[in-house]
Amino acid sequence: MARAPKTAAKKKAAPKSKKPTAAKSAKTSPEQLLHYYHQMLLIRRFEEKAGQLYGMGLIGGFCHLYIGQEAVVVGMKTASNDVDTVITSYRDHGHMLAYDMDPKGVMAELTGRRGGYSKGKGGSMHMFSREKNFFGGHGIVGAQMPLGTGLAFAHQYKGDDGVCHAYCGDGAINQGQVYEAFNMASLWKLPVVYVIENNKYGMGTSIERASAVVDLHKRGASFNIPGKKVNGMDVEEVYAAAAEANAWCRAGKGPYILEMETYRYRGHSMSDPAKYRSKEEVAKVRKESDPIDSIRERILSTKAADEARLKEMDKAIKLIVTAAADFAQESPEPDPSELFTDVYLEA
Numbered sequence: 001m002a003r004a005p006k007t008a009a010k011k012k013a014a015p016k017s018k019k020p021t022a023a024k025s026a027k028t029s030p031e032q033l034l035h036y037y038h039q040m041l042l043i044r045r046f047e048e049k050a051g052q053l054y055g056m057g058l059i060g061g062f063c064h065l066y067i068g069q070e071a072v073v074v075g076m077k078t079a080s081n082d083v084d085t086v087i088t089s090y091r092d093h094g095h096m097l098a099y100d101m102d103p104k105g106v107m108a109e110l111t112g113r114r115g116g117y118s119k120g121k122g123g124s125m126h127m128f129s130r131e132k133n134f135f136g137g138h139g140i141v142g143a144q145m146p147l148g149t150g151l152a153f154a155h156q157y158k159g160d161d162g163v164c165h166a167y168c169g170d171g172a173i174n175q176g177q178v179y180e181a182f183n184m185a186s187l188w189k190l191p192v193v194y195v196i197e198n199n200k201y202g203m204g205t206s207i208e209r210a211s212a213v214v215d216l217h218k219r220g221a222s223f224n225i226p227g228k229k230v231n232g233m234d235v236e237e238v239y240a241a242a243a244e245a246n247a248w249c250r251a252g253k254g255p256y257i258l259e260m261e262t263y264r265y266r267g268h269s270m271s272d273p274a275k276y277r278s279k280e281e282v283a284k285v286r287k288e289s290d291p292i293d294s295i296r297e298r299i300l301s302t303k304a305a306d307e308a309r310l311k312e313m314d315k316a317i318k319l320i321v322t323a324a325a326d327f328a329q330e331s332p333e334p335d336p337s338e339l340f341t342d343v344y345l346e347a
Contacts, residue, residue, distance in 0.1 A: 028236055030304035035078070036235045037299060038313060040070035040292050043094040045314075045321045046103055050093065050110055053325060054270045059110050062139075063124045066094030068265040071291035072197055073098040075238025076165055079246055083162035085155070087135040087148040089169060090125035091197075091264075099132050103324035108331045115331035119338060142168060142175030145194065149181040152192035152255070163249045167195045171202020173216055179223075182255070186223040189254035193245045194220070196257065197232065199264045204276045217259035225255050232260030233289040236298075263289070 047065045054063050066073075069091075077098040080086075088095045096106050101117065109116025109127050117127040125139040135151060138144040148166025155162035172178065173196055185192050196216045200207055207214050217227030226248070230241040238260065245256040263285045267274035274282075299305050305313075 028298075030299075030302065032078075033295060033299050033302070033304045034313075036071075036074055037292070037295050037310070038317070039074045039077075039098055040235065040295065041314060042103070042317050042320065043070045043074070043097050044292060045317050046097055046107070046324070047093060049321045049325055050107070051266070051270065053107075053111065053328075058329065059124070060112065061123050061125075062090065063110070063270045064091040064268065065264070065266045065270070066091055068285070068290075069197060069199060069232065069262045070094060071235035071238055071295075072195070072232045072260045072262055073167075075235045076193075076195060076242045078235075079239050079242035080163070080165065081161075083133075083155075083160050084246075085133040085135060085148075085151045085162060085164045086167070087144045087151060087164065088137065088167035089141070089144055089172060090137065090139045091169070092125065092127065092137040095167065096127060096129070096134060096137075099129075099134050101127075101129050101132055101134060103320055104327040107324040107328040111328040111331075112333065113328055113331035114334050115327060119342070120331075120334040121338065121342070142172040142178050144168065145172070145175075145178045146181040146184075148194075149185050149190060149192055152185060152190035153188065155191050156188070161250055163191045163193060163246050165193050165195055167197060169202060170196060170198040170200070170207050170216060171205070171210065173219060174202075174211065179219075182220050182223045182225055185255040186220070186225050189252060191249035191252075192255045193242070193249060194225075194255060194257045196259045197262055198259055199262050201264075201268070201276065203268045204272065204274070206276070215259070217257050220255070220257045225257055227257035227259060229259045229261060232262030233291045233294070235291055235295055 043066060047067045050063060051065055053059050073095045086095060086099055093106060097103060105115060105117045109118055109120060109122055110124055112120045112123060114120050117129060125137055127137045128135060145166050145168055148164045151164040155164060198216055202210055217229045220227050228241055231237045241258055245258055248256045265282055265286060296310065
């Protein structure tokens with residue numbers, strides 16, 4: 001059996017979390033409701049613009065939009081602190097924005113420009129920010145899960161009270177390396193929350209046709225990892241579940257699995273016509289469960305803000321997104337001399 005490497009002899013003092021680490025109360029403050037709305041709407045408008053730029057031929061390669069799933073990452077981020085790390089798959093633009101990465105840098109990377117987070121060489125699926133503790137953006141299905149487990153080990157080794165949020169989709173959960181990561185995380189009681197974004201279709205295959213067990217939060221049972229199914233279209237429910245999972249990890253109890261039941265409105269990628277589901281199915285979800293419409297109704301019903309303020313917020317967000325698109329198109333392409341930089345390290 002593999003032994004865990006020796007941990008640091010002396011732990012550093014754990015920083016105080018700036019966010020709650022226990023489940024929230026039933027009452028959400030007006031400020032928190034508006035924060036949720038702003039962040040989710042920013043992601044929605046950004047992704048809509050990215051889709052437009054792709055259609056204009058300004059974004060090449062693959063482009064996977066996050067439209068419909070905004071509540072998952074916004075709720076998770078709101079429950080985290082400044083020490084926590086995050087790693088995700090290739091449907092990653094929403095995660096970048098939720099974790100406060102500059103929309104200009106994200107859009108510039110999408111368009112392959114020098115002002116992007118990976119200097120225009122990573123594109124849609126490969127962006128990083130050490131400053132924001134964002135470790136990608138990974139194009140290999142499921143590869144981010146063992147890497148996230150490594151980030152969790154780093155938190156444990158340093159004793160910094162941090163937790164890693166490692167995201168994957170319902171398709172990636174069937175990859176073998178995911179279970180190697182589960183085993184190691186449970187064996188060493190690593191502080192990692194595995195977030196399964198179950199949007200019902202791995203590429204074009206429904207979960208019922210791809211998974212023998214469709215209750216994905218139970219996938220860690222054989223490794224003694226607790227799990228919970230969450231309504232991923234309700235940002236408040238996501239926040240509560242994330243706070244609970246974070247508290248479990250910070251208490252030294254090991255990993256936790258959150259299955260976020262969510263839904264993507266667009267195809268798997270921009271090249272996917274999504275003919276494996278009906279327009280009526282998508283329309284029904286949008287009408288009954290849209291995460292932004294739901295929080296908007298909460299804001300109006302609780303008088304946290306009126307229609308005029310929400311319209312002003314939308315207008316301001318559209319200006320941010322437009323500025324990001326303009327910056328991306330004005331930023332120069334990478335110089336050919338950059339072709340091999342950041343690829344090899346002399347040691």
